[in-house]
Amino acid sequence: MPSTTFRPAVTTPDPPAERAEGPRARRRRRLTRRWLAAGLVAAAGGIAVSTLAPPAPTTVTALVAARDLPVGALLGPSDVRSVQRSADTLPGGLLTPSAATGAVLASAVRTGEVLTDTRTAQASLLVAQPAGTLAVTVDVGDPALLAGLGPGVHVDVLARTEDPVTGAATGAERIASDVVVLRVPTASTGDGLLGGSSTGMPGTGSSVLVAVEAATATRLTAAAGRTVVAVRGT
Template identity: 65%
Template sequence: MPETAVATPPAPPVPLGPRARRRRRLTRRWLSAGLVAAAGGAGVSVLAPPAPSLAPALVAVRDLPTGAVLTASDVQRAERDAGTLPAGLLGPGEAVGAVLASPVRRGEVLTDARTTAGPLLTGQPAGTVATTVDVGDPALLPSLAPGTRVDVLARTQDPVTGAATGADRVAADVVVLRVPTPTGGGLLGGPGAAATSVLVAVDAATAARLAAASGQTVLTVRS
């Protein structure tokens, strides 16, 4: 009769001694800590955004009003996130001499949308400056526009009685550069700014005479 194979049962596990069990527990703890650290590092690398790419831009050094003529001391170069920069950035050559078409806050990036079409005194003779002068009669404002030629008169009065005695011409054939907005916000853009002043181009001596006659001026439009 053939012999029948009998399966030998596996030997029971040999119990570990206290030292072996302690070593196995420590090994498992170290492996668990390593896995947690690896997972955390992977999460940080996924969640952390890449460093932004920086690009230069001109920004305002201080708050500037509407109608301000930009000078080199009004602007400075700053690094900004290239992905957030708007179109139409102004370079130093474009910014200096340009006229603000709206107020600008300190630190704001300067673009062509914040300025008038070009530098205020472009095409004017050397030594020309821009200054404000009161129209005198607000009804004259609708007939004024950039490029209008005007004479500026200063009312005279009796030094004793204060009665009006006439008017002297303090500027002749000067060109208007800017007029107030139709909404009544003056050249400087503030809510309390006078809406009856215009910006004109004159030489330095004429600007001094206009300043001395401040509050007494009247404009007449030349034909």
């Protein structure tokens, strides 16, 4: 029987990976790593910037003058416009659209100037009154009547007549009929009708402001100190 010679199989080792890839493949791999590293750095930088950057400022709506306006101007819708401003740059006391309409400017303003409560006087007492109406202070006569008076109440104004020689009372005459009360003094402070001291007003602490036409205003002024207010029934 012939003899068999055993020969072990020879295995050829694989070439190294870098040798198999070749120089061009190695360059592509290095470039890819560099681009990935650069992308990670950029992403980290963006996150850091977004974290450190301050938030966008909060904006609010403010009313500004639509044109140059003089002191005493009665504000209307065409005199103001709305703008968006950063809340950090605006003062307090901003006027709202409802408060601005009918308000009277206490000082002149320029176009684009922000309107606040300090720029305006109180809303006009004569809004919705007929053109030419005047606001006049009238002594009530009896302070007890003040409890029944308030804005919107209609009253008659009587004036005491006197003897021109002796000054004695001779009667009374009606010098204003069915006039509306605009304002009464505040019971808590006793201040004047417009918020200041009532010194110099007839019947300090018992006077009211009424709306009348020019001729009646003249008669009421002439009768200062002699008037009596009578409340009209509804």
